[in-house]
Amino acid sequence: xxxxxxxxxxxxxxxxxxxxxxxxxxxxxxxxxxxxxxxxxxxxxxxxxxxxxxxxxxxxxxxxxxxxxxxxxxxxxxxxxxxxxxxxxxxxxxxxxxxxxxxxxxxxxxxxxxxxxxxxxxxxxxxxxxxxxxxxxxxxxxxxxxxxxxxxxxxxxxxxxxxxxxxxxxxxxxxxxxxxxxxxxxxxxxxxxxxxxxxxxxxxxxxxxxxxxxxxxxxxxxxxxxxxxxxxxx
Ligand SMILES: N[C@@H](CCC(=O)N[C@@H](CS)C(=O)NCC(=O)O)C(=O)O
Numbered sequence: 001x002x003x004x005x006x007x008x009x010x011x012x013x014x015x016x017x018x019x020x021x022x023x024x025x026x027x028x029x030x031x032x033x034x035x036x037x038x039x040x041x042x043x044x045x046x047x048x049x050x051x052x053x054x055x056x057x058x059x060x061x062x063x064x065x066x067x068x069x070x071x072x073x074x075x076x077x078x079x080x081x082x083x084x085x086x087x088x089x090x091x092x093x094x095x096x097x098x099x100x101x102x103x104x105x106x107x108x109x110x111x112x113x114x115x116x117x118x119x120x121x122x123x124x125x126x127x128x129x130x131x132x133x134x135x136x137x138x139x140x141x142x143x144x145x146x147x148x149x150x151x152x153x154x155x156x157x158x159x160x161x162x163x164x165x166x167x168x169x170x171x172x173x174x175x176x177x178x179x180x181x182x183x184x185x186x187x188x189x190x191x192x193x194x195x196x197x198x199x200x201x202x203x204x205x206x207x208x209x210x211x212x213x214x215x216x217x218x219x220x221x222x223x224x225x226x227x228x229x230x231x232x233x234x
Contacts, residue, residue, distance in 0.1 A: 002026040003056040005046060006208055007033045011071040011107065012053040014166035016204035018075055018159065022084050026055075028207060034214040036224030057081070071166070072103035075159040085162065091154040098145075098152050098160040102167070106138040110167045110174045117176040119226065135174055139185045146187035150194070157195070165195050 004019065004026045006012045019026050031037045031052050038050045047054035047069040055074055060066025068077045076099070079086045087095050113131035116124055142164065145152065152160040167174070168188060175181035182189040195201065214221065223230055 001058045003029050003058070005029045005031050005043065005052050005054040005056075007031050007038075007052045008208065008213060009033070009052065010110070010166040010170050011051070013169065013204065014071045014163050015053045015055070015074050015078075016207040017162050017165060017200060018078055018085070020200040020203040020207075021162070021198075022078065022082050024078070024082065028211070030208055030211045030213065032214050034217070034221040034224060036220065039224065070103075071107075072099050072163065075099070075163055079159045085157065085159045087154045087156055087158040087160075091158075095153045095158055095160055099163055101138075101141070102160065102163045106135070106142065106164070107167050109134040109138055110170065113174050113176075114170070118173075132175070136184075139182075139188060143185040143187045146191050151191070157198075161191075161195050165192070165201070168192050169196070 002019070002024055004012075004015060006016070006028050007030070031043060033052065037043060038047070038052060043054075044050055046056060046067050049069060051069070053071050053074060054067065054069040055078075056065060056067050057077075058065050068074045078084075086092070109131055113128075113135045116127045116131050120127065142152075149155075151157050152164060168182075169192075171181040171192075172178070182192065227233075
């Protein structure tokens with residue numbers, strides 16, 4: 001059994017998709033990051049970085065309970081545990097390369113683009129431009145890569161596709177104001193449509209749909225999500 005610490009945001013969504021693809025038994029533990037639940041001592045013991053997703057696998061290595069945090073680490077851990085969506089052995093260097101490209105590039109730049117376009121004070125044109133342009137650059141790298149292949153690594157659907165789906169699914173938010181955010185990236189568009197049509201995606205979108213997560217963006221939420229905007233606490 002896997003306890004899945006979840007909030008309906010792009011990085012946890014990757015894990016929803018893996019769990020549904022693999023048919024693993026899991027229980028969702030909601031972490032309402034808008035209420036600051038990611039900063040509580042109990043959750044910090046599981047996810048020291050105070051971010052979702054994280055998992056506790058009650059049947060980890062040696063039959064012991066184990067903790068994994070960070071979406072890329074969780075994808076690799078679960079893929080190795082189940083032997084699913086790892087691709088071919090000879091493609092492993094490519095798998096690791098693309099996972100890191102997504103986990104340290106496309107994802108974080110998308111997150112910062114969202115932050116500066118929606119949450120930061122108006123007028124920070126330099127930051128908006130930098131992060132939007134970096135997202136566009138990462139999209140172009142991925143689009144070029146997908147120009148002659150169906151999936152990101154080898155000839156099959158892997159955790160690299162699962163990882164990329166999490167943030168590309170939010171392209172319309174990341175590319176604020178764009179009528180068709182993937183118009184310039186036809187290979188990503190074709191790839192995304194194929195991944196998004198998988199039955200597991202429909203199930204992944206339903207994860208915790210019965211949980212009422214906080215939507216109001218008040219001071220509690222601001223302090224929880226953007227603590228650097230407030231004086232340091234002891
Ligand atoms: N590198 C981490 C990033 C995780 C991350 O940024 N999670 C966001 C949700 S998508 C979060 O927990 N935000 C709450 C906060 O920053 O306090 C991963 O891939 O899991």
